[in-house]
Amino acid sequence: MVVRFLPVGGPERKAPVPPRDNLAEVVELRSRLVPEETPDAEPAPDLGDPREQAMRRLARSAQSVTEIERFLRGKGHQPEAIEPVVREFLDRGYLDDLALAKAQTGILRERKRMSTRIIERTLNERGIPREFIGIALAEFDPEGDDEDRVLREAARDRARKMGSLDRATAERRLIAFLARRGFGGSSVRDIAREALDEAAR
Template sequence: MSSNDRIAPVIPLFGGTRGAGPSTGSVEAAPLQPEPRVDDPSDQHDVSAPSEPDADEIRQRAEAALVRRLRAKQLSVSEARSVLRENGLDRNAVEDVVDEFLRRSYLDDHTLASLLVISGSERKGQGRIALARSLAQRGIARDIIDDALAELPDDDAERALDFARSKASGMSRLDYDTALRRLHGQLARRGYGGSVAMDAARTALGEVGVRRASSRPSTAHPSGVRFVDSE
């Protein structure tokens, strides 16, 4: 065999000894085997149980929720407490947050009551009874409600008549008793009660021509005195 016909020696890549002479066959590389993994107890984590938020996190979330609500509309102190309780704060934490918001004037029942009274009387035509009811539904204290109502001028009769006039024209086709009953009911629902509502309804209906068709005949007393039924 000539020198050109000799086969170069094979160098094993994965283990084995280096051959010194010519190779008489092919050499297969042994597959790599992963090293056995030894678990470290310190690497074990329970991912199934999420960590509970602490008190500070709960308070921050509750305050953020309250701020978002206050950006949408002004709340009473009672309504603010409800928002905080809904977001997981206990009683002591609720009072701490409310005190802080009061100190910063984020909450002010006196200002809120005044605004609601002005809006209800001027825009909605509400009387004192309806105004007091709407403020109480917002959780505002009775003494604050009384202070807000005291700022109103004593003109319930005038406001009632203005409201009655705005509704009376739509009742011109009704008979008098039906129109009076409906208009009086609308006035009562807006907080005008008793004689104020009745006087306003009668005046407004009379102005648009809705009157009682006829009065009952007068009756004569045996003494000769005549009595006429009034409305």
Template sequence: MTNRNGGEEHLAPVIPLFGAHTSKDAEPGEMPRRTGPEGVWRSALADDPITPAPFVPTLVGGMDQDEQTPAVNSDELSARASEMLVRKLRAKQLSVSEARTVLRSNDVDRDTIDQIIDEFLHRGYLDDRTLASLLVTAGVERKGQGRVALSRALSQRGIPRDIVDDALSELPDDDEERALEYARSKAPGMARLEPEAALRRLLGQLARRGYGGSSAMNAARTALREAGSGRSGGRSGVRFVESD
């Protein structure tokens, strides 16, 4: 090969790869070839592929590199779950059933849940009887609820049936009086309604609070009659006259 200055340029000798024997006829700069048993020339790079070594994961600090998070021991998991439940209880008093639901929703195993619940019961953080009593008092005094509505509300909170019955047994048997008291608080707001419409609406409100049957009917009739007769000598507002 001749360079720009007209002199002969020499190429570096080609070294066979992977111990291959080059052909005697190979030109300078040509890829070295092997001669196989069948007498066919083949490129030396076509043979002896480099086989990668099998991947063996190495452990760093006792954890596989492929793992995303280190293992958490049971004591640490229990502590985290307990702290989370305490935060819930600071915002709202829970029944035992509700506390179990909270723990299950955070992927806490059954054994750990049982341990936490037992500990919270022992410390008085959970108490279904106290909760039932508070709910009954609030339902009666603030919402004017009757026994049916109270029973339904406590059951929805997961409080056992026997505790619900005990809490309701502490109430005096005066559903009729509480129904009348509630009806009296609502009747004045129905002054512009027709008597039958006012009665239907008031009965519906009483039913939603757990008052039904004759107790609700008597309370609604009495409250509407009082509200009608107490306005302008009975010349305006709801006037309800009892009929047979």
């Protein structure tokens, strides 16, 4: 048999529940004692010196203003960092779109025997203003009739290297070669045949 003794004072009473009005105050106090953890801000990436990067780029090859701007943007630099570099390089003559247009026109026209259409497209892709492209082309072709000369020279130069091919194959490859340099029209086939005849002699 189990005997249970009741506390003096009558039936069992529950301990008094403290008022809940002060709970918010306790929560607020704890929040002050334990500060919230905040993630550390990531440091800004080191993009490097845009001027030094541009100088190294120019040391490898001549660049247009547009090409340098594209290059520095690709490195992550913002316009406010790029513009001073471009202004300085223009003032110092490190960047000169007109001189670049003339130099590239000479290479593409006289050494690689490219057509005017290919030269225009190439310089335009490099971001050189159309005004400078026009000046450069006019300097190398002041009369506007230089295209036929370049076409014939390109055909003769290439035909000399096709002596081991049969005539049909040589003609087909020569026409394709001239087309890749931007030459087209009905005269291309006739000039290709003339060049092959001359090489055969």
